[in-house]
Amino acid sequence: MSNFMNTDVLQAVRLSRTLDLASGPKCLLRDVSFRLEQGQILAVLGPSGAGKSTLLRMLNRLDEPTDGTILFHGKDYREMDTRHLRRRIGMVMQHAYLFPGTSAENVRYGPAQHGDGLADTQVSELMRHVGMAGYEDRDVANLSGGEAQRVSIARALANQPEVLLLDEPTSALDDASKQDIERLLVSLVRERNTTCVWVTHDVSQAKRVADLVLKLEGGQAAGLGTPQELLDA
Amino acid sequence: MLRLLFHTQVSLGLGQAAAVAVLAILVARFAARRGANIGKEIPLVLLRGLVQILLVGLLIAALLRGPWWTGIPVLAAMIFIASTIVRRRVPELPGAYTLSLLCMCAGAGGVLTVMTLLGIVEPKIIILIPVGSMVIAQNMNIQSLFLNRFLGEVRSHRGEIESALALGAAADRAAEPYLRASFHASLIPATDNLRSLGIVWIPGMMAGMVLSGSSPVYAALYQFIILGMIFTAGGISCLTATYLAPRRIFTPQQQLRPLS
Ligand SMILES: Nc1ncnc2c1ncn2[C@@H]1O[C@H](COP(=O)(O)OP(=O)(O)OP(=O)(O)O)[C@@H](O)[C@H]1O
Numbered sequence A: 001m002s003n004f005m006n007t008d009v010l011q012a013v014r015l016s017r018t019l020d021l022a023s024g025p026k027c028l029l030r031d032v033s034f035r036l037e038q039g040q041i042l043a044v045l046g047p048s049g050a051g052k053s054t055l056l057r058m059l060n061r062l063d064e065p066t067d068g069t070i071l072f073h074g075k076d077y078r079e080m081d082t083r084h085l086r087r088r089i090g091m092v093m094q095h096a097y098l099f100p101g102t103s104a105e106n107v108r109y110g111p112a113q114h115g116d117g118l119a120d121t122q123v124s125e126l127m128r129h130v131g132m133a134g135y136e137d138r139d140v141a142n143l144s145g146g147e148a149q150r151v152s153i154a155r156a157l158a159n160q161p162e163v164l165l166l167d168e169p170t171s172a173l174d175d176a177s178k179q180d181i182e183r184l185l186v187s188l189v190r191e192r193n194t195t196c197v198w199v200t201h202d203v204s205q206a207k208r209v210a211d212l213v214l215k216l217e218g219g220q221a222a223g224l225g226t227p228q229e230l231l232d233a
Numbered sequence B: 001m002l003r004l005l006f007h008t009q010v011s012l013g014l015g016q017a018a019a020v021a022v023l024a025i026l027v028a029r030f031a032a033r034r035g036a037n038i039g040k041e042i043p044l045v046l047l048r049g050l051v052q053i054l055l056v057g058l059l060i061a062a063l064l065r066g067p068w069w070t071g072i073p074v075l076a077a078m079i080f081i082a083s084t085i086v087r088r089r090v091p092e093l094p095g096a097y098t099l100s101l102l103c104m105c106a107g108a109g110g111v112l113t114v115m116t117l118l119g120i121v122e123p124k125i126i127i128l129i130p131v132g133s134m135v136i137a138q139n140m141n142i143q144s145l146f147l148n149r150f151l152g153e154v155r156s157h158r159g160e161i162e163s164a165l166a167l168g169a170a171a172d173r174a175a176e177p178y179l180r181a182s183f184h185a186s187l188i189p190a191t192d193n194l195r196s197l198g199i200v201w202i203p204g205m206m207a208g209m210v211l212s213g214s215s216p217v218y219a220a221l222y223q224f225i226i227l228g229m230i231f232t233a234g235g236i237s238c239l240t241a242t243y244l245a246p247r248r249i250f251t252p253q254q255q256l257r258p259l260s
């Protein structure tokens, strides 16, 4: 396929990251490639230490690839302004890491970094979408783990990202909130046709949510394909 | 009692210093037994402090015969040395030495220069060196407190900082709450000194001036001036650091460095 016809939103090209530690070079990720079209959900599976977070952090450019690169709409992301890129490729982490203040202040944070103010109705709308209507003025210090994660999802969505990166967004929650948040995320992502990279260590979750699965082991790709191809053995 | 054993003033002083050192070592031993991590360092630190201050006493004795401007290289050297001491407090911070040097040149250096030009600090060796060294030493403490606190805050809030970056915040903005907290914390001692001046605390310089026959009112005013200088120098150096420090902990691509 020629570059002209390329409809991929996100493409990782032999993405690698090696650290220069005092004890010698340490390879966290080697030659990982994949391509995602708009609206696809890629589940990244692998044991602890496989390099899943490393991969996700590079997609948001929180860490720098030492080799290979990422193409965003066909363009090398290192040529883009980092802050602009991060607005378009949002991220939700394992913990909510909310900023001190109210839920509404957290939701407003992202757009404010780019000079945009959200109207009260827009904030309420986002809070309603994550099932937190009426919590706008609540101090985030008093939220439960599940509620905090919902606010952090609303905070990420406020930037209207085209790609959403999820780093084990449900693994710090109890079973009930786990299911709720998983369903919430799937419906939000599908509704908006958002492209999504979803790190999980839960095979059944990957089966439920993903269009594509990338298996990582020891920093290397151990398989890339549909959930049926890779997970129904 | 010590006066019976030691006859000259210098040997008396040495004896008194030894008595204080023994007390300090005892306290350190106690603290070490309680698990505080200072016991081993203390004898060496005490010895080092004693030797340094003795050398300085000799140096000042020599300098007092020289012209006033010899104070400038002496104070400059103090700022350089103070920067190496600050760096030792925050070895994980890249470029901590240059950073501290710039900040203290702006803070202590700037304040001392202006005060001397205004004639508030008289350009005489006997004034310049003790006043200058007090301002520099306190500036060094404030600078250490600032950077130490800042690094600590950043380490314990990596998640929040990277969340802010991931939302597209500029690096300076992501670090801002922690810069503010560090700025506030580092100036607490200097603020409290001003607050309690004369009530909880009659500083050494004033005591010295009164002992050597100055008017107590003038000595009091002068002490106030010095504390004001310390506060101002510390404020300027930390303010400078709030601009320069974020550049050391973030990469040009606005990524938070590992810092370990
Ligand atoms: N700054 C670093 N210095 C040294 N090693 C690191 C550093 N960052 C990550 N690593 C190592 O890189 C490997 C991959 O880490 P990563 O966090 O990507 O794993 P993960 O797949 O997300 O694991 P988990 O499921 O536990 O979150 C691990 O072995 C980790 O110890």
Ligand SMILES: [Mg+2]
Residues within 6 Å of the ligand: A052, A053, A054
């Ligand atoms: Mg991880």
